[in-house]
Each structure stands twice: as C-alpha cells, then as structure tokens.
Amino acid sequence: MLTISHLTKTFGGKTAVDDLSLHIAPGEICGFIGHNGAGKTTTIKACCGILTPDSGSIEIAGTSVAQDPIACKKSLAYIPDNPDLYEFLSGIQYLNFVADIYGVSQADRQRRIHQYAALFDLTDDLAQPVSSYSHGMKQKLAIISAWLHEPKLILMDEPFASLDFITRAELQNQVLQLQKNMPRTIVLVTHQLDEALLLGQSVTVMHELGKTETFDLSHIPYPRDLSSPELLRLREAVTEACRR
Secondary structure (H helix, E strand, O other), X not given: OEEEEEEEEEEOOEEEEEEEEEEEOOOOEXXXXXXXXXXXXXXXXXXXXXOOOOEEEEEEOOEEOOOOHHHHHHOEEEEOOOOOOOOOOEHHHHHHHHHHHOOOOHHXXXXXXXXXXXXXXXXXXXXXXXXXXXXXXXXXXXXXXXHOOXXXXXXXXXXXXXXXXXXXXXXXXXXXXXXXXXOOEEEEEOOOHHHHHHHOOEEEEEOHHHOEXXXXXXXXXXXXXXXXXXHHHHHHHHXXXXXX
C-alpha cells in the first residue's frame, strides 16, 4: 500500500531523512516511533506531498506521489496533532465542506456522518460551532472527516497528543472499532510506545540516517493487555531498539 524507496530530505544542509526505505501492507496499522529529530514527521509530510523529497520515491497503492500528486491526495487523509479546522463553521458544516472537496455523494456522506458521529459520540454536538469544541472533540471531528471519503491510506501524526488519559483511551478504542468496520492502512506516528503496542499490527522504529527496525504484532489480537508476557517481551525489545 505505502512504499517508500530511498527517501532523502534535507533542510539547509541538515539531513532530516537519509535513504529511508519502508513498506506498509494494505489494511495494516503501523506504529511509527523514534526519538525527536529522527525524521518521522518529515517522512509523513513527504508522503502527503506537503514536502518534496530531495531524492527517492513514494508510492501509494502503486501510484507515485511525485508523478500523480492529485490522485495520491485523493486516496489519503492526514491527521496532525493540532488539525486546522474552520472554527467558524459548525461540525456538520465542516464535514459537508470536506465531503464536497472529495466529491462524496449526498447519500454516502449522510450515511457515513451518521455512522461515524454515533461511534465517536459527537452526534449531539455537530450543530455547534467548532470553536466551542474541546481539543478532544476537535480530534474526533478530524478523524471523522479523514474517513469520510474512504481513503486507502490514513497518516496520523501524534493524533492523541495533548489529550487527557481518559480521552486518549476513548479515542484509541474508537479508532480500533472504526478500523474493524472499515479497514484502512494507517501510519500512526507516536512518542508513546504503549500506544504503538496497543494499536499497531507492526511497530517501526526510525533511527537517524534512514535506518529502521520493524516488529510484527499482527498475531496479537485486540483488545490488548500491556501486562501480557508477549507484550512485555515486545516492549523490552522495542525499547532496546530505540536506544540503539
């Protein structure tokens, strides 16, 4: 689904990503971790087309981001930590605005908005202005808007950061439920190892100089118990990889 080949990106002579190659399979949730400055956000922004690589290539479902950026942007969604939402709109107006951009039919958007808003417990708030939403509610709205056009790839850059523990856990469970009902390829950038272990079917540790280590968690069913022997073993192994 997502194939990154020999990606390099520099800023003013400083290398942010160096010769990175990575493949993420269709329908997979990949927890993407690494220390600050390893190049995680730069990689995600290059996949979105926000940043242009100095060299290398990125393909989404076989389509080159460089050669056909419009097609790629139609097939992906990007959720940052602090999404830019039009706060003068109501929640429902914002979702319809996003649906218009992606050409989602009236019937499909109504069905999806009803389904997703119910899942995220946001139905009663859609008539309210986005400016009145809490940070957690804004993240819920951003996630709903990301799924509206049924993208093949969803890139999430610290989407649960700055949330309290209860809201974070609630959103994590809701995303898993949404993924169960409508599987998508998800890249989840996070600084929280436990979050990557709870959600990811794989965890990729990004080091400097474009080197990565990937751990397979696809055999561990949901919901997961972080105190289980298997996850404790994986936590130790991933922690050791992060130290290297």
